[in-house]
Amino acid sequence: MNPSTLLSLQSVSKRYGSLAALDQVSLAIAPGEFFGLLGPNGAGKSTLMALVAGLRALDGGAITLDGQPVSSTAFAARRALGLVPQSIALYSELTAEENLRIFGELQGLRGAQLNERLDEAFAAVQLQDRRRAQVKTFSGGMQRRLNLVAALLHRPKLLLCDEPTVGVDPQSRNAIFDYLQQLNRSGVTIIYSTHYMEEAERLCSRIGIIDHGKILALGSLDELLTQLPFEEEIAFPATPATAALVSQLGAHGELTTANGAHRFRPRPAYPLSAFFALTESLGLSPRLFVSHRPSLEALFLRLTGRTLRDS
Numbered sequence: 018m019n020p021s022t023l024l025s026l027q028s029v030s031k032r033y034g035s036l037a038a039l040d041q042v043s044l045a046i047a048p049g050e051f052f053g054l055l056g057p058n059g060a061g062k063s064t065l066m067a068l069v070a071g072l073r074a075l076d077g078g079a080i081t082l083d084g085q086p087v088s089s090t091a092f093a094a095r096r097a098l099g100l101v102p103q104s105i106a107l108y109s110e111l112t113a114e115e116n117l118r119i120f121g122e123l124q125g126l127r128g129a130q131l132n133e134r135l136d137e138a139f140a141a142v143q144l145q146d147r148r149r150a151q152v153k154t155f156s157g158g159m160q161r162r163l164n165l166v167a168a169l170l171h172r173p174k175l176l177l178c179d180e181p182t183v184g185v186d187p188q189s190r191n192a193i194f195d196y197l198q199q200l201n202r203s204g205v206t207i208i209y210s211t212h213y214m215e216e217a218e219r220l221c222s223r224i225g226i227i228d229h230g231k232i233l234a235l236g237s238l239d240e241l242l243t244q245l246p247f248e249e250e251i252a253f254p255a256t257p258a259t260a261a262l263v264s265q266l267g268a269h270g271e272l273t274t275a276n277g278a279h280r281f282r283p284r285p286a287y288p289l290s291a292f293f294a295l296t297e298s299l300g301l302s303p304r305l306f307v308s309h310r311p312s313l314e315a316l317f318l319r320l321t322g323r324t325l326r327d328s
C-alpha cells in the first residue's frame with residue numbers, strides 16, 4: 018500500500034440480485050482529502066459508503082483503511098471512521114443530549130470525556146440551547162446538524178457523509194459546510210457524496226463522478242474541467258436584435274440555440290476581445306451576454322449523455 022493512502026478500494030463490486038450497484042470500483046483516498054463523490058440518484062454512492070463503513074459485505078475486491086481490511090468484524094478499523102447516513106438516524110422521542118449520549122457510548126466514550134465531547138458537539142453545530150429538547154421538535158436542518166455530530170464524537174480519522182444536506186434550509190446548509198471545512202482543516206479526511214454539483218465544486222479538493230456503479234472521471238475540479246473540449250461559452254438572448262450577430266458568428270465557433278437563447282463556443286483561435294469588438298460594432302449592450310465557465314454539469318452530460326439534474 019502507498020503510505021500516503023488512508024483508504025483504498027481495489028476492484029470493489031456489489032450486486033443486488035442482477036443489478037451491479039458497484040462495478041469494479043478502484044479508488045485511493047489520501048489523508049486530509051476532502052473527496053467528493055458526485056452522481057445522480059441510484060449511482061451507487063450510498064452503497065460505496067456502506068461498504069467502506071463495513072455495514073455490507075463485498076461481492077468482489079477489497080477495501081482497506083489504514084492498511085487493515087474493512088469488514089463487519091474489523092471493529093477497530095470501524096472506530097477510525099464515522100458515518101453520517103443519508104436518512105436521519107436519530108431517536109425522535111429522546112432529547113438531543115440523550116441521542117448523542119447513546120452514540121457516544123456506542124463509540125466507546127464514557128464519563129468526563131463523553132461529557133466534554135457532548136459540550137463540544139453542541140457548540141460546534143450551535144444547538145447548545147436545544148440540547149434538552151426532544152429531537153421531534155427540531156427543524157429538518159437542526160436534525161441534520163445533530164445527525165452529523167453524532168458520527169463525530171469519537172473523533173474519527175475518516176468521515177463519510179452521505180448526502181448530508183438533502184432537504185436542508187440554506188442557513189443549516191452553510192453551517193454544515195463551515196463545520197465540515199473546519200473539520201477537514203483540523204486533519205479529518207472526508208468523503209462527501211452528493212448529487213449537487215455546486216456542493217462538490219465548493220467543498221471538494223478532488224471529485225469522482227459516479228454513475229451506474231462506475232467511477233467515470235476522477236480529479237480536481239480543474240483537472241476534470243480540462244477534459245471538456247471548450248474553455249468558455251457565451252450565452253445571449255435569441256431576439257431580432259441579435260440576429261445580425263448570429264449571422265456573423267458561424268465562422269468563428271460553434272453556435273447552438275435552445276429555450277430562446279443562443280450559446281456560442283468560440284474556436285480557440287477566436288479571442289473573446291474580437292467577439293466583444295463585434296458586438297460593440299453592432300450596437301449590442303454588453304449586458305446581453307453572459308459568459309459561462311465549463312461546469313461539472315457539462316462534463317457529466319458529455320460522459321453520460323444525460324444531465325445530472327434529470328437523470
Ligand SMILES: Nc1ncnc2c1ncn2[C@@H]1O[C@H](COP(=O)(O)OP(=O)(O)OP(=O)(O)O)[C@@H](O)[C@H]1O
Pocket residue numbers: 033036038056057058059060061062063064065103180
Ligand atoms: N438493498 C437494496 N436492494 C436492492 N437494490 C438496492 C439496494 N440498495 C440499493 N439498491 C440499488 O442499487 C443502486 C445503487 O443505489 P445507491 O443507494 O447506492 O445509490 P445512490 O447513488 O446512493 O443513490 P441515492 O442518492 O438515490 O441513494 C440503485 O439502483 C438502487 O436502487
